[in-house]
Amino acid sequence: MTGSAPPLLEVRGLRKTYGDRVVLDGLDLAVDTHEVVCLIGASGSGKSTLLRCVNLLESVDDGRVLLDGREVTDPTVDPRDVRRDIGVVFQAYNLFPHLTALDNCTLAPVRVHGVPRSEAVDRARGLLDRFGLAAQADVHPDRLSGGQQQRVALVRALCTQPRLLLLDEITAALDPELVGDVLELVRAEAEAGMTMLLATHEMAFAREVASRVAYLHQGRVLEIGPPAQVLGDPTEEATRRFLRRVLPERPPGAPA
Amino acid sequence: MTTIPPGAKAPAWTPSEHEVARRAVRRRLRRRGVLVAGVATVVGLGLLVALVVLSPGWQRVQETFLSPYHARQALPSIAEGFLLNVAMFMVAEPLILVLGTLVAVVRGTTSPWLTPLRLLAVAYVDLFRGLPTLLVVFLFAFGIPALQLQGVTTSLFWLATAALVLCYGAYVAEVIRAGIDSVHPSQVASARSLALSQSQVMRFVVLPQAGRRVVPPLMNDFVSLQKDTALVASVGVFEALFAAQDYGNYNFNYTPLLVAGLFFVALTIPLARVTDALGRRVAERERGGR
Numbered sequence: 001m002t003g004s005a006p007p008l009l010e011v012r013g014l015r016k017t018y019g020d021r022v023v024l025d026g027l028d029l030a031v032d033t034h035e036v037v038c039l040i041g042a043s044g045s046g047k048s049t050l051l052r053c054v055n056l057l058e059s060v061d062d063g064r065v066l067l068d069g070r071e072v073t074d075p076t077v078d079p080r081d082v083r084r085d086i087g088v089v090f091q092a093y094n095l096f097p098h099l100t101a102l103d104n105c106t107l108a109p110v111r112v113h114g115v116p117r118s119e120a121v122d123r124a125r126g127l128l129d130r131f132g133l134a135a136q137a138d139v140h141p142d143r144l145s146g147g148q149q150q151r152v153a154l155v156r157a158l159c160t161q162p163r164l165l166l167l168d169e170i171t172a173a174l175d176p177e178l179v180g181d182v183l184e185l186v187r188a189e190a191e192a193g194m195t196m197l198l199a200t201h202e203m204a205f206a207r208e209v210a211s212r213v214a215y216l217h218q219g220r221v222l223e224i225g226p227p228a229q230v231l232g233d234p235t236e237e238a239t240r241r242f243l244r245r246v247l248p249e250r251p252p253g254a255p256a
Numbered sequence: 257m258t259t260i261p262p263g264a265k266a267p268a269w270t271p272s273e274h275e276v277a278r279r280a281v282r283r284r285l286r287r288r289g290v291l292v293a294g295v296a297t298v299v300g301l302g303l304l305v306a307l308v309v310l311s312p313g314w315q316r317v318q319e320t321f322l323s324p325y326h327a328r329q330a331l332p333s334i335a336e337g338f339l340l341n342v343a344m345f346m347v348a349e350p351l352i353l354v355l356g357t358l359v360a361v362v363r364g365t366t367s368p369w370l371t372p373l374r375l376l377a378v379a380y381v382d383l384f385r386g387l388p389t390l391l392v393v394f395l396f397a398f399g400i401p402a403l404q405l406q407g408v409t410t411s412l413f414w415l416a417t418a419a420l421v422l423c424y425g426a427y428v429a430e431v432i433r434a435g436i437d438s439v440h441p442s443q444v445a446s447a448r449s450l451a452l453s454q455s456q457v458m459r460f461v462v463l464p465q466a467g468r469r470v471v472p473p474l475m476n477d478f479v480s481l482q483k484d485t486a487l488v489a490s491v492g493v494f495e496a497l498f499a500a501q502d503y504g505n506y507n508f509n510y511t512p513l514l515v516a517g518l519f520f521v522a523l524t525i526p527l528a529r530v531t532d533a534l535g536r537r538v539a540e541r542e543r544g545g546r
Contacts, residue, residue, distance in 0.1 A: 013272065022269075062275040075282045142441075 006069030008033045008195050009054065009164060013063035015219075016049050023049045025219030026063065031164075031197055036190045038206035038227070039199040041216035042242060047199035048091075050216070051166045054197065055079075055086045067164070084112060087157030091169040093149040095141035101128065101152045102137040105159045113160055120159070127155045131185055147178030154185055165189065167198035171205075183209075203247055207231050215239045323511045330503040330512035337499035338519045341485040344417050344495070348485075349478055351421045356428030361458060363429070364436055377429070384426035390487050392419045397491035416488040424481050431473045435466030468538060475531050479524045486520075496520075 007030040016024040023046045031037045039047045052058045054065055056072065056079040065073045072082045095104050105124035109115040115123075128137050131151045141149050150170055157165060167186065171179040183205050190196060190209045200206055206213050207227045214224040215236070223236045234240050271279070308314065362370065362377040384392070396419035401410045409415065439462045447461040489498035496519055500512035 015269070015275075062269075062271050064274060073278070075278060075285055 006066065007031055008035075008068060009197065010066040010069070011050070011054070011063070012066070014050070014053060014060055014065065015062035016046070016053055016058060017061050023219055024053070024060075024063075027216075027220050029214060029221055029224070031195060033163075033195050034193045035211040036194075036196045036198070036209050038210040038213045039197065039216055040201075040203070040206060040213060040242070045216040046219050047216055048168050051088070051168050051197065051199060054164075055083050055088055055166060080112075084160070085163045087160060087162035087165045089150070089153045089157050089165070089167045089170045091172050093141070093146075093153045093173075095149055095153055095156070097141055100138050100140055101133065101144065101155075104141065104152060105156045108156075108160050124155065124159050127158055128152070131155055132181070145178065146174050147181050150174060150178075150182050151185060154182065158189070163195060165194055165196045165198075167196060167200070169199050169201060171200070171202060201246070203231060203243070215242065217242075321510050321514055323509055326503075326507060326509040326511040327515050329507075330500060330515055333499040333503065334496050334512060334516050334519065337494055338496035338516070340413070340493065340495040341482070341520075342523075344413070344420070344485045344488070345478070345482050348417050348421050348424070348481060352424045352428050352477075352481070353474075355421060355425035356432050357463070359425065359429035360432035360436060361463075363433055364458075365454075381426045381429055384423050385430070387423070389420070389423045389484055390490060392423050393487050393491060395419070397488075412488070412491055412493050416491060416493060420481060420484060420487075424477060424484075427477050428474065431470050431477060432466065434473075435470035436462055438469055439465045468535070471531060471535055475528060479528070482524060483520055486516075 009029075009031040011027060011029040014024050014027040015022070023044075027046070027050065029037070029050075039050065041047055049058065053060050053073075056065075060073050063073075064071050067082065067085070071077070072079075095101075096107070099107065102121065102124055105128065106117065106120040109120040109123070110117050125134070125137060128134055131154070133148060133151055133155070136144055136148055136152070141152065144152065150173075154170070170186075171182055174182065179202065183202065186196070186198070186205075187209050210227045212224055213227045213230040214221045215230060215234070215238075216222065217236075217238050223230055223234055223239050230239065231243065234243065311317075359377045359381060362373050363381075365374065393416050396415045397412050400408060400415055436458075443461055443465065444457055447457040452460065485495060486497035489495055489501065492498070494502075496516045497513075500516040503512045504510050
């Protein structure tokens with residue numbers, strides 16, 4: 001964090017519980033504009049919950065979330081105002097099965113953002129085309145492959161021109177050979193300067209696109225820093241243990 | 257915010273000042289919501305009541321429809337008649353559910369052997385959904401005894417109940433079919449992959465999910481049935497509405513009709529609340545908010 005401007009997204013002391021289970025326990029995190037922050041950690045470490053708290057799908061039990069320095073966890077804030085500026089892609093795609101790919105993508109621009117239909121359609125077709133989905137624009141989601149569905153979901157999130165993109169393990173449900181297509185799009189968006197907070201299992205991808213990697217452990221950010229440091233030379237023992245479990249075996253003879 | 261050494265038991269959490277303030281705001285917002293709801297309700301209903309009470313004929317209406325004396329006088333015979341309505345739909349509802357489910361399932365089968373059954377199911381639904389219920393009640397109550405069949409009841413109660421079952425079975429079959437269609441094909445695929453048979457897929461995977469979704473429209477049909485048990489008044493079964501009309505015709509007062517109406521409403525409202533509560537419980541258990 002440098003300069004006087006507040007970070008685009010700031011999370012301070014966030015706490016979230018489900019019944020007796022404490023999922024987030026005083027979590028702090030800041031994401032600057034144009035930054036790509038990858039959240040890693042074991043399942044249940046709170047990655048998804050954090051993302052859901054940021055776009056106010058979950059109410060928080062303590063702490064605060066700030067966008068541009070404005071607290072959005074204030075109960076008087078209209079969640080829709082917050083969500084207008086945030087794009088979300090879910091692990092299970094969550095496309096609307098009763099709408100075609102194109103209509104999935106134009107729903108929010110037309111109904112929420114007041115974009116004229118023809119303009120929204122042009123923009124959506126342009127993006128679908130760029131992402132290799134031109135032929136699928138008028139097809140319903142259930143007829144698409146997982147990789148295609150997830151790319152449509154990405155386009156849907158981008159069509160509202162969000163300032164922040166939240167990606168929740170978007171490749172976790174995909175075949176390995178489809179993962180590449182989806183991540184290619186994310187990489188392109190990152191290079192175009194999109195601010196992103198993403199939960200991922202793809203360590204190689206995190207290493208490549210992340211500005212910083214945050215390791216979540218017991219509801220907090222245990223370690224955060226450039227990917228080379230967190231993934232290559234972590235300072236915390238818990239991080240090291242986690243990485244040993246998820247990273248592929250080192251080839252024999254490689255330095256330990 | 258204190259740091260907890262790894263492995264140590266976390267100290268009891270106390271909300272921060274910020275959170276305490278936020279909770280106060282949430283409480284205030286909730287209170288304001290309750291206030292708005294209260295004022296809106298009182299004003300809205302007040303206007304409606306005023307409209308009725310201030311109308312020129314109110315005095316007259318009060319005498320013919322709202323006479324406490326006649327209400328008391330007619331109450332015992334209406335209550336007695338109402339027991340018949342209750343008996344009728346208590347018998348009819350389970351039968352309708354079974355008939356409707358059977359017809360819906362039959363319509364969804366694909367085996368060529370079952371083609372005649374499928375045709376029958378389609379014809380049944382088309383016919384009985386289209387016929388006025390009153391007509392079917394007449395046909396059953398007067399037509400079947402006229403056939404003078406051996407061993408078939410001539411009890412108007414049972415004949416009228418059978419008519420209601422057939423009419424409502426057709427509606428309910430369509431409701432359940434819609435529920436079956438709403439279950440995503442992936443559910444069938446995963447059940448089939450577990451080597452479940454066609455009928456097992458239906459019984460253990462599709463119908464339970466469909467059933468949950470169709471509870472609200474099913475309630476609609478059952479409430480409607482409860483009211484339609486009053487149709488059998490027209491063939492001379494002495495149920496609540498018939499008792500009320502009977503009293504009204506002798507005493508030139510319509511209050512008993514209102515009393516009979518209250519009986520029906522008193523039964524359906526708690527039923528609706530109970531089903532809502534049950535549905536909520538299932539939803540909470542299965543959905544987990546995600």
